[in-house]
Amino acid sequence: MSPPSDATLPGMSGATPGTTLLRPEREDLQVAALAALAVALHVLETALPSPVPGMKPGLANVVTVLALVRFGWRTAAWVGALRVLVGSLLLGTFLSPTFILSAAGATGALVVLGLAARLVGIAPRGRGAGQHDGPGRGLSPLGLSLAAALAHMGAQLGVAWLLFVPHPAFLYLAAPLMTAAAAFGTLSGIIAWRILELDATEPA
Amino acid sequence: MSRPLPTPADLVVFALAAVLLAGLHVLAWRQAGAGPVVTARVETPFGTRYLPLDRPGTYRVRGALGESVLEVRGGAVRFVDSPCRAKVCVRAGWVREAGALAACLPNGVVVTLTGPGGAYDAINF
Structure with a gap:
């Protein structure tokens, strides 16, 4: 939103002198679309009732895993960071404890996904589907999603323990929450796997 | 699919x-x-000891006048005997609430139950 200027910057030529046109690149659009989807899921989920505080499906995990498998870790990290930031701004939790926990979870999940992708590798659609990678070498969305969900919950619990409630009874909360994370992580993995399969069978 | x-x-x-x-x-x-484990904190002129209430038994503690005898049974503790004149501590009977206490002041022995919960932070008479 720069005001029109008479002075032409050196090195600039074109119809609008003094104005820099930011053209979104392909990657920017991918990040924006995926982040929008992740934010929508994130916000919708907060409306769901939950039996235990902190227990939620975490369907935005699907988007992170899809971003990782299709576009790489950089895109996944952008999507995760934007989801946490925009989601907190929409819900009014920016810089609150909720936000800190959310950011810790997303960071944990992205670190583990990055390590998994680098050290183990990615098999986009599981066994028998990767013609290029050989039969199912690396982690499919199933394993990636489960690992990400557990890392997300683990990081959240760790930060909650360190910052908010360093009490021995914390274990009673950790066991069921990690179990729920494993269940929902597996579910997210199946969803991600299905979406990638649809994506692959669609005519390009 | x-x-x-x-x-x-x-x-x-x-x-x-x-x-x-x-x-x-x-x-x-x-x-x-x-x-949760409730313990009895036993303060004497010669230091403080802790008795776990899940282990029944009779304990002798040295005080200013002589030996006080404590009994632990059924998650409670009491003074059985103490070398004092009024025996207020013995009459206090069983102490079983967290925060409750029995004391033999002449002998300088104070028994307080420590543990989570309990209706009182401390009880004084």
């Missing part, structure tokens, strides 16, 4: 997750079994 099949690497992740969850549950279970 084909069913999602895990790769060998996926199976390793599943196995690690199962071990992690089993470990967490075992830890939580063990911690739950322990339960």
Whole structure:
């Protein structure tokens, strides 16, 4: 939103002198679309009732895993960071404890996904589907999603323990929450796997 | 639509997750079994001792005048005897609430129950 200027910057030529046109690149659009989807899921989920505080499906995990498998870790990290930031701004939790926990979870999940992708590798659609990678070498969305969900919950619990409630009874909360994370992580993995399969069978 | 099949690497992740969850549950279970332990804090002129109330027995503690005899039974503690004149401590009877206390002031022996919960932070007479 720069005001029109008479002075032409050196090195600039074109119809609008003094104005820099930011053209979104392909990657920017991918990040924006995926982040929008992740934010929508994130916000919708907060409306769901939950039996235990902190227990939620975490369907935005699907988007992170899809971003990782299709576009790489950089895109996944952008999507995760934007989801946490925009989601907190929409819900009014920016810089609150909720936000800190959310950011810790997303960071944990992205670190583990990055390590998994680098050290183990990615098999986009599981066994028998990767013609290029050989039969199912690396982690499919199933394993990636489960690992990400557990890392997300683990990081959240760790930060909650360190910052908010360093009490021995914390274990009673950790066991069921990690179990729920494993269940929902597996579910997210199946969803991600299905979406990638649809994506692959669609005519390009 | 084909069913999602895990790769060998996926199976390793599943196995690690199962071990992690089993470990967490075992830890939580063990911690739950322990339960809160109430102890009797015994203050004497010669130092402080702690008696666990889940171990019945008779204990002798040295005070300013001589030996006080404490008995622990059924999660409670009492003065059986003390070398004082009024025997207020013995008449106080069994002490079983967290925060409650019995004391033999002449002998300088104060028994307080410490532990989570309890209706009182402290009881004084």
